[in-house]
Amino acid sequence: MHSQSAASVRSASRALLFAGALVALSSVGAAPARALSDTEAFYKGLEGLSAADREKTLVEGAKKEGTVVWYTTDGPTPTQVVIKAFSQKYPFVKAGFIRGKSQDILDRITTEARAGRNLFDVAKTSTETFDMYPVADVFAAYVSPAKTAIPENMRAERWSSVFTFVRAMGYNSRLLKESDLPKTWEDLLDPRWKNKILFDPSSLPEMMTLYTRWGRERAIDFVGKLGASGNLQIRNGRTTITQMLAAGEAPIGMTVYPYDVEALKSKGAPVDWALIDPSPGLLQPLSIARNAPHPYAAALLYDYLLSTDGQKVYAQMNRTPANPAVETSNPRERAAAKDPRIVFDTSGGRGSGTEEMLKVLDEKILKKKPKG
């Protein structure tokens, strides 16, 4: 058994390691040979200003620009809420956005960049896929006082997390009591869970979590067993899984987003979530474009999202703000981020680990016919 503090140190250091890895990756492109882009140079120029001056400069510039373009992974309603709040503070900036999954957004960004088109200002993605893209080519190195509010292990030169979340085990609270719950992934192999676990196919971070914690051999072996166990029922979409848990389709869902569960729970649905050992933690990197078409407005939006006001907006939607000073309506998740069972570093060392686990996931779990 590890003591809490030792564990949290371990977890924090892992987060640091991960952040370091990301930073290293981001910086790889920023080796001495890379010159500063215009946008980056511009931001560097702002660094000396006082907070008030900075704000004034940005506001004046943004008034002339009038627009900002945001690529985000948020859903329709959260996007609208956030943008409305931003517009209230800066009514002269019209915020346009594109939504999508992290992978889609990064695909779009890289494709547009390759064609020499600079169409976005700010992007919010997810660490699930982040490290597989040439981020140094498309995201700017950006320093801002707003960033300092975010814990160091949740930011780097080219990004900063807006909120954090973990992926946890969801369950139907009417069908299962907390004491019945499996505690570790290996518990999921138990035959009493036959056909009772809803499993989402896009679970690469989960696989990488196992890989990181247990090592390659054990992880691959386990995944094979899990696929052969007949306990899993593949269902698409974590949020759908949450809804299905609430409806009683099955007692357990792997994995779900705590904020989803909390949202339903508050409306009276019989769902809840718990951590399982180990679980992946994810960050939501917010970045500015390396060649932003509206650099002033971009900075305004970016800073806003990390500011107390912006973070509060997310908090109201059950997300756990990355800024520890901002209260969260989901304190359990915030606490979970420090839990030793959470693994933030899911990169597993870039490259072959990821490819291999994805293959294993596809072969052993997704392509298997369910038993019985």
Add this chain to the structure above:
Amino acid sequence: MYSEKQTGAPASRVASLGSDAGARHGASALPRFPAWIAALSPPRIALWGLVAAVVYLTLVPLVMVIYGTFTDGPPGTDASFTFANYIDAFGGEELYQSGLNSILFALASGALSFTVGCFLAWVTERSNAPLKPLIYFLVLVPFVLPGILSTISWIFLLSPTIGVLNQIVVATLGLAEPPFNIYTFSGMVWAFGIDHITLPFFLMAAAFRSMDPSLEEAATVSGMGPFRTFYYVNLRIMLPSIFAVCLLMFIRGIETFEAPAVIGLPAGINLFATEIFLALRRAPTNYNLAGTYAVAYLAITLIGVGLYLRVTRGAERFVMITGKAYRPRNIDLGPWRFAVTLTSLAILTIAVVLPLAVVVWTSFMPFYSTPSWGMLGLATLDNYAAIFELEEFYRASTNTLITGASAATIAVLLSLGIAWIGIRTDIPGKRLLDMIAFSPIAMPGVVLSLSLVWVYLTLPIHIYGTLWILIVAFVTKFIPISLRIMHVSLLQVHKELEEAAEIANPSPVRNALFVLLPLILPGMLVGWLYVLTLTFKDLSIPILLSHVGTDLLPVLIFGLFQSGELPRLCAMGVLLTLMIAAIAGSTRWLATRLSVKTGG
């Protein structure tokens, strides 16, 4: 000639004829140009322009995709030539099992869609069963629901654990085990098949409506009962319609993503589309690889099209709108008509009303759960309110309507031109033209969108990020469908009707507008409506091509799905259904007013 000698007696007319004609055009006769220049005239030029437009629209993305399959990166990068994609895609053994599963699935679901759609079309167009408008309306519904929504609703109905239908049946019949399981091959066939009864319905209804009754009467008089008449006369004559529909259904079944992803994966049944789905998961997305699957689709589709064109060669066999005494009559079913209506309504209740009911139910709930009296107490209008507060909703609706209507109009006109070339002319290469225009159907929508992204980021035509690229994409994607619809519609117009116009009046524009167009307008409206509705539902195009300010409704819906806002998703679905129902209703009203007036 005649006119100059207005009041002249007939005799003077005789005199004017022979000599006048010669004198009029005199010795110079016609200048002697080589045939092809003489052939250049505004209509010819327009025709070639049409061909060029279609070829550009369809071939450029196709070439881009095929080129992409032989490289290992997007254009504009230092991608190198490679066969790796093909080895990767077609090397595995499971691929052949997946392919086989796909074919079986497509055949089975196609058969289901066709049978149900055809039966209902017959009921509404040829019988005197009561309550037809209701039946017609209900048939449209599955077509109008977004695919995600209907697939999910089937899960909520037929899931072995929470399915409503299962629960009802178990309760009433006291069974030990729930009888229905959506997560099976037949479950998948059912969900997909029953969601696609609308196209067969539309096409067969049009065919039934245009049928020359004397053909049936001939059969009845020679002693054939109604069923045999139907088999030997109706079915045979409607062969091109039937084949076209089955072909389309088959291709749909092969390329659909939703059913295999939402039902197939859980069921452990892998289709061809599943392979693509998995191939696209690695990041950065390997579109080059996805393109190789598109090539396989293309091969299958082209075979199908070749077959279709072969079967419908000899258009005269299938002529049904002649200039003759022309009164398609309803068959009097006598007392059976009530049974027929009841059966139709029963089918539609199961196929359409139930999924819709689940969707409507969920739209009023804070979160989904099995309908029960207890849950009723939680009913709320919040979901609808939230949709109406979304600025995006209004923008997306307007955008979708504009792009949809534009794309539908362009697609229908272009495909009318191609169909006309195919059926009425002998221009060499017209079969090839048909195949080229039809080829986009083989490309999964995502691959098509991506190729267009590549094309318009490379070419100096600045439509990326505007509504125009969406219109171009929709036209390209939907020409195949509107082409088949226009082809079938045109087949049913006797060519002598057009020839009579050709002889009577030298202006091809006038002939097209006043003779051809009115005759083919009902078919055009069907095609237009269908394309418009598809743009309201299609996700694969806007997901890559929508940009800031050009979002479309399907992206909004998908966003709601991804962010798990299921009840709001259902509310959105209900609103969308109502919107499309409004469009469909007014188009049907228009079509009835404009279609060939029938007697009796």
Add this chain to the structure above:
Amino acid sequence: MAAIEVIQLEKTYTGATKAVAGVDFEVEPGTVFTLLGPSGCGKTTTLRCVAGLENPDHGDIRLGGEVVFSSADGIRLPPSKRKIGMVFQSYAIWPHMTVFQNVAYPLRGRGLRRTEIRERAMEALRMVNLDGFAERSAPKLSGGQQQRVALARAIAGEPRLFLLDEPLSNLDAKLREEMRSQILDLQRKLGVTTLYVTHDQVEALSMSHRIAVMEQGRIVEVAAPRDVYLHPRSRFAAQFVGLTNIVPARVTGGSEGKCAVDAPFARIVCQDGGKRHAEGERAMVLIRPENIAVSTTTPAETINVWRGQVVSTVFLGEFLECVVACGDTQMRARISPFIAIDVGDEVFLQAAPERLSIIAE
């Protein structure tokens, strides 16, 4: 100058045999020229080539001296510029228009004033006695009425050429008769050159100034109706136009316009058709059934009297048709229905030599 000249017309449809395999004819202005033949003989294709709806592979077509088609010179005038009026077999009445709109259509776009269009269309309708039906919706008319609308439409534009493609084949017998005389009247009144296609010999005979009998893409014979019927110069024409008994025989002699031949059952004397036939030549004698007299008693004439036995009789209203066996040869005869003849009767057949003709084999 001829109103229609067709020279060396050829057309083949993909793969198959030639639909039109070398057709030449000329039509004088104001006359009715009929292409008569069984289905598949190429008559409709020829007509459509003249109309411009089909493009021949080879040949020339001139209308009123104007070259409208020439394969050699690459000239191809579109149908609408040939100033023709055409009536299709299916009438091709546009179902979405009224009768008036159908008929007025050819007049549009010529720069005529509305009142003029109305006048001319109404006049065309008057000519076919349909002026009261102008505002009717086209599909609501009977077959005969639709056909008249087609006629009116064809003449409304005052064409220089009138083409009719089996216009009467979809009508019942009574109506056909009526329409036949209407079309005839119309044509004579307007004096418009007409090219008529039919497989019905009655139509051809009653309406034409000249008939071209076609078989398998070629014209077999061109002549005035009387000549085609009474003095066919080919076996095909003889058999296709009206009924004929064809008797193979050998020439034995002949003089002064007559020919004597040896037939299997007797000697026959017939017209030599203006040709000298060598002795011993093999030929065919053409005997029309209505030219054979049948009696139970010995006839007064001595030439062309043959004995036979009645094999069958059919009462056809206007006449009695009986098949008589003369030896091994069976002859079909058409006689007055009042003559009492029964199956099995021994009878005498007699035919006047002037009414029989002969063609070389």
